[in-house]
Amino acid sequence: MIRNPAALERLLENIRDFVRTVAIPNEARVDHEHVIDEAIVDEMRRRGFFGWSIPEAFGGAGLTTEELCHANMEISQCTAAFRARAGTNTGIGSEAIIQMGTDVQKEHYLPRLASGEITGCLAVTEPDAGSDLLGGLRTTAQRDGDHWILNGTKRYITNAPLADVFTVLARSDPNNTGGSGTTAFLIERNTPGLSVGPEHRKMGQAGSPVSEVYFRDCRVPDSAILGGQPGRGFTAVMKSLNKQRINLASLCTGPAIRLLQEGLTHARQRQQSGRAIGEFQLVQAMLADCKVEIEAARALILDTARKRDDGEDVTMAVSMCKYYASEMAGRVADRIVQIFGGAGYCEDIGGSVPRLYRDVRLFRLYEGTSQIHQLNIAKLLLKGQ
Ligand SMILES: Cc1cc2nc3c(=O)[nH]c(=O)nc-3n(C[C@H](O)[C@H](O)[C@H](O)COP(=O)(O)OP(=O)(O)OC[C@H]3O[C@@H](n4cnc5c(N)ncnc54)[C@H](O)[C@@H]3O)c2cc1C
Known part of the structure; x- marks a missing residue:
């Protein structure tokens, strides 16, 4: 669904201009140096690239799926690192909050994700949980009064080295191996017990940092449960x-x-x-x-x-x-x-x-x-x- 063809065309022209004048002239350097300089990230923030899929009520562009696909086909015509930098905010690092977050969680995170002030990521995959992410899930969340204690390792997490907020899947009911035995938590970077490993040395997509994330007795309150209720993580x-x-x-x-x-x-x-x-x-x-x-x-x-x-x-x-x-x-x-x-x-x-x-x-x-x-x-x- 395209709501306003003229507005979409303006957005696409904005993206084409970025790709042509900023991204392509810098992409070989980003590939060589393995980092996108902050001035370019600021440019992406100014152009609104972090909030495409986030509802307008929270400062995003509220693009429909069709509009988002058009935008993606433009931004991906330069090296993948640029779109990956914003891509967790306007994708897997915000989508679960949009779809299932409480009003408080949406107010707290979405405006800052949309502006690019903070970076989000989704931490699901683990050393033994890839394609079979439910069967292999080893990260546990154990109840402790009105808190939860997380232990486990996540692997290959895009933007983890930069992220301010992690959406984390954990098994919260050890006796339930199904999806309803899991809970997703929103955990902030400075939380004691959360640490991030060194960047994986990847074959491609240089400049898009990906790493492991470790939870060692990481204690978070009930309010960190995505959507407020346990059992809905999967x-x-x-x-x-x-x-x-x-x-x-x-x-x-x-x-x-x-x-x-x-x-x-x-x-x-x-x-x-x-x-x-x-x-x-x-x-x-x-x-x-x-x-x-x-x-x-x-x-x-x-x-x-x-x-x-x-x-x-x-x-x-x-x-x-x-x-x-x-x-x-x-x-x-x-x-x-x-x-x-x-x-x-x-x-x-x-x-x-x-x-x-x-x-x-x-x-x-x-x-x-x-x-x-x-x-x-x-x-x-x-x-x-
Ligand atoms: C650069 C990078 C970034 C990533 N970013 C994220 C991220 O941000 N967050 C996150 O949570 N994860 C992320 N991932 C993880 C990614 O989603 C997993 O790598 C992917 O799901 C595959 O899991 P696996 O690597 O464990 O492979 P495996 O599941 O071990 O698969 C290995 C092979 O076995 C095949 N296979 C597995 N099961 C079956 C089956 N039942 N039937 C037939 N064939 C099968 C697969 O198709 C594959 O060919 C990222 C990975 C990479 C490499």
């Missing part, structure tokens, strides 16, 4: 991830669009055997396959976003979007490296192409691996949906 996480999966699908589309542009430029300029390589039909086939797959992903994502905005059940469609778009981005990146030849493999010659190739590899792994989405789709199909 529901909160799944609601947050369902929205995030369509978000992520749209974030897979931007790099593919950018890569195809790079591939077209190279195909026009690079000469072999006295001709531009774009004149060779086998190169043309790769370009055509990229274009078809990008447009197929875009159409599927926007159709699903509209259905979600209309209140339809999009559980299977969201899995299709995330699965197809993340795999599509991988195939597009691979073809563009091929079109670049040796330059596509050498960071010093290939410009953004080798970096984007490494960046998009992550998409098939998080927010549900491709295999988990295949299983979801098949399960729902077999149930007759």
